[in-house]
Amino acid sequence: MTARWGNACDIVVFGGTGDLAMRKLLPALYYLHRDRHLHPQTRILALARARHEPEAYRRLVRRHVSQHVASADFSEDSWGSFSARLDYMPLDISQRLEFARLARHLGDSPGRVRVFYLATLPDLFAPTALHLHGAGLVDDQARIVLEKPLGESLATARRVNDQIGSVFDESRVFRIDHFLGKEAVQNLLALRFGNALFEPLWRNGHIDHVQISVLETVGVENRGAYYDQAGAMRDMVQNHLLQLLCLVAMEAPVHFEPEAVRNEKLKILEALRPITGMDVQDQTVRGQYSRGRRAGETLPAYYFEKSVDHDSNTETYVALRAEIDNWRWAGVPFYLRTGKSLAQRKSEIVIQFKSVPHRLFPGTTPEGNRLVIRLQPDESISLSLMAKSPGRGMALQEVELDLHFDEAFKRRRWDAYERLLLDVIEGDATLFMRRDEIEAAWRWVDPIIGGWQEVYRSPKRYAAGSWGPEAADSLLERAGHAWFDERGD
Ligand SMILES: NC(=O)c1ccc[n+]([C@@H]2O[C@H](COP(=O)([O-])OP(=O)(O)OC[C@H]3O[C@@H](n4cnc5c(N)ncnc54)[C@H](OP(=O)(O)O)[C@@H]3O)[C@@H](O)[C@H]2O)c1
Missing domain, CATH: 3.40.50.720 (NAD(P)-binding Rossmann-like Domain)
Structure with missing residues (x-):
């Protein structure tokens, strides 16, 4: 070695x-x-x-x-x-x-x-x-x-x-932000800026919408005292989800160096359209888990968790629709969601491309291509394409091109903290957040939290072990979209 x-x-x-x-x-x-x-x-x-x-x-x-x-x-x-x-x-x-x-x-x-x-x-x-x-x-x-x-x-x-x-x-x-130390997240940068294939399509003319999900099956575990003060917005959205959004949306930096990368991320945070007033109700969903079941096991309601206030209004789930006001992304919704005690643990970024402008093959409705960058539990990238179904006629069906990092690279995969600790030792701040990024993220998040406090205090209940509040599905359905999940009913 x-x-x-x-x-x-x-x-x-x-x-x-x-x-x-x-x-x-x-x-x-x-x-x-x-x-x-x-x-x-x-x-x-x-x-x-x-x-x-x-x-x-x-x-x-x-x-x-x-x-x-x-x-x-x-x-x-x-x-x-x-x-x-x-x-x-x-x-x-x-x-x-x-x-x-x-x-x-x-x-x-x-x-x-x-x-x-x-x-x-x-x-x-x-x-x-x-x-x-x-x-x-x-x-x-x-x-x-x-x-x-x-x-x-x-x-x-x-x-x-x-x-x-x-x-x-x-x-x-x-x-x-340990998410930035994950190989799959850095691979997003490699995919975007190390290949000529995607970048010309990486914009509003071709991308229909983006989904960023960080879903957990665990509840608050022994972090109740901290979490009940913070909630999902402060604990996850302000940092991890907005950082992922920046990496998806930012322009190519001139160099892969701390200031150049962080300047580009900051521009995205500053271009996020503020969500204020009635938009808070229309564009965000705030949930809290109540008692539920997963795989035959009864799961407790949030307000019965250790060190959590029995009358707590803290959100354990957030879904929202963000928009970036710049030339590249105008009109493309970025849906973010995160939550605890959900049906499945997964962190992934879904880039949903638009479908073809003209249907050439009668009887088939081609789906838009979809690029899925999975961060957890396994790290992978997959691209869905339409292909001809074998046999007679020209029926199309979706097929996946999959890259599983474990199979592609036989070496042990570094944990995010290994990479980031070594970067600190070497003084490389590229994958760390600069002060102005943190503050720009709070500037966007604060009015949403303020709106929740003013407009409606109670989070929507969802059963522990489920996919979250129904309102989170409606948020996408209103625009003709749906969360990309493999839900068994
Ligand atoms: N755990 C995670 O996976 C995770 C993930 C992301 C971020 N974080 C963040 O990382 C930080 C630590 O989290 P944690 O989960 O490791 O917390 P933790 O388990 O409660 O550990 C806190 C540590 O701080 C020490 N400590 C507390 N008060 C101290 C004092 N006055 N002087 C010196 N040491 C003191 C505690 O030891 P003594 O009580 O013996 O002093 C203990 O070693 C938090 O900011 C958390 O938000 C944690």
């Missing part, structure tokens, strides 16, 4: 005992280590309030890493050398003075890259940045990685960005 050492660096994980660290970050770092992408002198220091000895912490991490990497990929050799990089220190972020201890622990190593990964509640982002600065740990080699959600409105996002920006230059702030 060819080694690609990143810079020697200190990776400091705040929230090192949390779910994200154990399920995603540490397994990703294990893989980067095993596959020799970490410099031999790179160290990993985890921090949280819990008082573990480093050795006890390593045992804890071992348990999680061995569960979250493929069993064939976990070896004693790799674990032994990985755990030698791994250290733990108890630290309470709210205690400013404890950061002096952190500075002493890290030691004086001028010029060494330091990655501060904030896998903690967002309330702690600004205090962490300020305390790091106070302890002299923010120099021009220091990078900060922020998890979502960044703010809960434009005003709060600005405040956090201002506070972080007062100590970290924007070029060293990495706002992570």
Whole structure:
């Protein structure tokens, strides 16, 4: 295997005992280590309030890493050398003075890259940045990685960005959206800008509409306290779904470099037609799951989930129709939907092309071609084409050209966090969100949330295990469209 050492660096994980660290970050770092992408002198220091000895912490991490990497990929050799990089220190972020201890622990190593990964509640982002600065740990080699959600409105996002920006230059702030680290998402860019085939058709003259779906079968699990404050709009639409929309809709950047890519994404966010006033009711659907069933199992209503208010009006489902006011996309609806406790887990982008302008073959109604970019559960791209049905006559039927990445590329597929962590170490912010993108997304989302609060407070109920509220189907039916689902009745 060819080694690609990143810079020697200190990776400091705040929230090192949390779910994200154990399920995603540490397994990703294990893989980067095993596959020799970490410099031999790179160290990993985890921090949280819990008082573990480093050795006890390593045992804890071992348990999680061995569960979250493929069993064939976990070896004693790799674990032994990985755990030698791994250290733990108890630290309470709210205690400013404890950061002096952190500075002493890290030691004086001028010029060494330091990655501060904030896998903690967002309330702690600004205090962490300020305390790091106070302890002299923010120099021009220091990078900060922020998890979502960044703010809960434009005003709060600005405040956090201002506070972080007062100590970290924007070029060293990495706002992570793990969807952008997925191979299939990057393949969308490869498909669009690495092939001459699609780009001439990638516009309103040829595309009828676009669907972007991120559907989950799980409910809120143990995130009830956070989720009940946030809801699906803030948790999923403001970040993941709008980022996917940007990648589908943006113009080709001049270079595949951070500023060029992010400039193009920003233009799309700024071109989103505001949804305000009565349009909020016409163009958005807000739902909440009630008791239901899937595969013989009874599923609880949202308001009976742990740490959720019994009178909660929080939405666990959003569907909406967005429009982009520019030359390329004028008149093309972008339907977005996301929800929890649904019938099927899938994340996909569907590009529905227009059908042929003239029906040549009597008795057949050719469907428009459809490009489906599937991100979850498997990563694939498929293109539906009309072909002649075998035998007599000229009946047409739809056939699929499928590309399954697992079959096409026999190599292990990187997890999004591996790719993104390595990008941070190397200082490449192309796949991270810039401050103005986050704020433009909030500027579009805020009036919708405001409209919900003013016009109608209660979300529409849908049975857990179903495909979401009926109103989400009507939203498309009104325009002669339908969600692209394989629904069994
Ligand atoms: N989990 C995911 O899959 C996921 C996905 C996307 C984004 N995120 C985001 O990632 C962040 C972390 O999520 P999570 O699910 O990992 O949360 P979590 O399981 O609740 O973990 C929080 C971590 O922060 C530590 N912590 C809390 N207060 C602290 C303090 N005052 N000082 C130092 N450490 C403190 C906790 O340890 P102690 O209690 O011992 O201090 C724990 O290690 C959140 O912003 C979340 O929105 C998570």
